[in-house]
Amino acid sequence: MPVKVYERILQLFEAEGVRTLFGIPDPNFVHLFRLAEERGWSVVAPHHEASAGFMAEAVSRLTGGPTLCVGTLGPGLANLAPAMMCAKVENSPVVFLGGQRARITEQRVRRGRIQFVRQSALLEPSVKYAASIEYADQTDEIVREGLRRALSGTPGPVYIEYPIHVIQEELDVPPAAPPETYRLTRQTAGPDRIAEAAALIGAAERPILLVGHGVHTARAAEPVRALAEAMACPVIQTSGGTSYIPGLEDRTFPYGFSPSAVEAVVTSDLCLAVGTELGEPVHYGRGRHWLDNAAARKWILVEQDPAAIGVNRPIDVPLVGDLRAVVPQLVDALKDAPREPAPDLADWIDRDAARLAELAESAPAGMSPVHPARLVVEATKAFPQDGIMVRDGGATTIFQWTYSQAKPHDVLWNQNFGHLGTGLPYAVGASVADGGRRPVLLLTGDSSFLFHVAELETAARLNLPLVCVVAVDHAWGLEVGVYKRTFGPGSAETGVHWSAATRLDRVAEGFGCHGEYVERDEDVAPAIKRAFASGRPGVVHVAVDPKANSEEMPSYAEFRTWYAEGMQ
Numbered sequence: 037m038p039v040k041v042y043e044r045i046l047q048l049f050e051a052e053g054v055r056t057l058f059g060i061p062d063p064n065f066v067h068l069f070r071l072a073e074e075r076g077w078s079v080v081a082p083h084h085e086a087s088a089g090f091m092a093e094a095v096s097r098l099t100g101g102p103t104l105c106v107g108t109l110g111p112g113l114a115n116l117a118p119a120m121m122c123a124k125v126e127n128s129p130v131v132f133l134g135g136q137r138a139r140i141t142e143q144r145v146r147r148g149r150i151q152f153v154r155q156s157a158l159l160e161p162s163v164k165y166a167a168s169i170e171y172a173d174q175t176d177e178i179v180r181e182g183l184r185r186a187l188s189g190t191p192g193p194v195y196i197e198y199p200i201h202v203i204q205e206e207l208d209v210p211p212a213a214p215p216e217t218y219r220l221t222r223q224t225a226g227p228d229r230i231a232e233a234a235a236l237i238g239a240a241e242r243p244i245l246l247v248g249h250g251v252h253t254a255r256a257a258e259p260v261r262a263l264a265e266a267m268a269c270p271v272i273q274t275s276g277g278t279s280y281i282p283g284l285e286d287r288t289f290p291y292g293f294s295p296s297a298v299e300a301v302v303t304s305d306l307c308l309a310v311g312t313e314l315g316e317p318v319h320y321g322r323g324r325h326w327l328d329n330a331a332a333r334k335w336i337l338v339e340q341d342p343a344a345i346g347v348n349r350p351i352d353v354p355l356v357g358d359l360r361a362v363v364p365q366l367v368d369a370l371k372d373a374p375r376e377p378a379p380d381l382a383d384w385i386d387r388d389a390a391r392l393a394e395l396a397e398s399a400p401a402g403m404s405p406v407h408p409a410r411l412v413v414e415a416t417k418a419f420p421q422d423g424i425m426v427r428d429g430g431a432t433t434i435f436q437w438t439y440s441q442a443k444p445h446d447v448l449w450n451q452n453f454g455h456l457g458t459g460l461p462y463a464v465g466a467s468v469a470d471g472g473r474r475p476v477l478l479l480t481g482d483s484s485f486l487f488h489v490a491e492l493e494t495a496a497r498l499n500l501p502l503v504c505v506v507a508v509d510h511a512w513g514l515e516v517g518v519y520k521r522t523f524g525p526g527s528a529e530t531g532v533h534w535s536a537a538t539r540l541d542r543v544a545e546g547f548g549c550h551g552e553y554v555e556r557d558e559d560v561a562p563a564i565k566r567a568f569a570s571g572r573p574g575v576v577h578v579a580v581d582p583k584a585n586s587e588e589m590p591s592y593a594e595f596r597t598w599y600a601e602g603m604q
Contacts, residue, residue, distance in 0.1 A: 089119020
């Protein structure tokens, strides 16, 4: 049967397992939106296109696959630009679909046109691929090429636009083909390389497994757990890979923030890195904690993009392929060579547990407003065991790195790009991807939360099990600290403060959400529990001490070492 172009686009994405659509419909997309809903898709229309893009990125992280986000021509695409840039830096395969006026209009030599700009040229630097469906019969090849580019090598976003005159045209096409017919899927590494890697692991006395963001966005926790157990080694988290793999919680240590992690790195004689670019937050695997024992340490890297091998540091055995396929190859190669646990593993586990307990005990208590360290301790103690954790904010996130008491299996935050304001859209998108089954806790600062506060209405409309715990100091807390360190205490702090009359719990109530106001640390956890029990999305406004928030950020000096050049 003939199909319209917009229906064919949906069919092509359905073949990739995509059944969620984010965006704000306009004349280019009303047919697509209505048909998607009729076909059983989850269709989410937020209040800002940037939020739509961040929500789509969160779905990609929770599913391990591509996602679809649309934007209206002109201003809609302009609003999507920050989400595109974020997806590019965060390696998220989001397909952004943009509307455009008919090509006869675009090619006219005219001035003063309404809601029009030549979009593709502006957006090309922010995506891996940009194309336009000029003719209806290009639909299959362009959408498939977009998906191929988004998912090949290092994943990332693509942009496809179609002019309004194309959407109603009809196509006579066969059923949409499965992905493996037009792109490489589940690429394995060569057996010779797998054998080399297995031999290095077998010869190592103190191996470590360095786990990054990609392990979690690929939804590869189970094979990586089997690999860690086969290697009998500690798991070192990059700052982007802070989700905990089920079964490995006790032996997983955050790089740079746990003495156990530092000691494991310093003494290691082999590092197997998976799902990480070996970037600045791990000092490229060359500087700082990696300097000791560097000559004796061997490196194995599982990497999907062959062009990335050896860029940041030399690699002894590169394993090029999809980690979802390569890691099971390694597990199989090691199955007949059981290992004893690393010599200090039990001690590192005990010391890290003692570190977390000591932090929970020592975080300043009894203050009003609440000390931000105590807020993190109390909020993460109240974190539901099966929940999804979302992070946002500057100072608030830095306090979380050190003081968090939770070990969630799903953590979403924006490490590489550092884009503030993604927290609430990420939380909405994650809950949509999860089908609203698990509770979602967003722990953020007020400055970040206010970026997309209108999406509280989206959360309320969808009735998502989402609670936002907001550290409120009525300021850009991290930037206040920069002023103090740059100019000294008491100097002018221009552009970083706002009205102390802002009450985010009341804002939440205005959107139909549950609101709580807290100014004592003993009230944090009960307020979170009441918010989850309310049956509505909730906001817990926690007044935090501004001085502590700007001056006492823990491990700030370690954070500054991430900037390898140009900003120290």
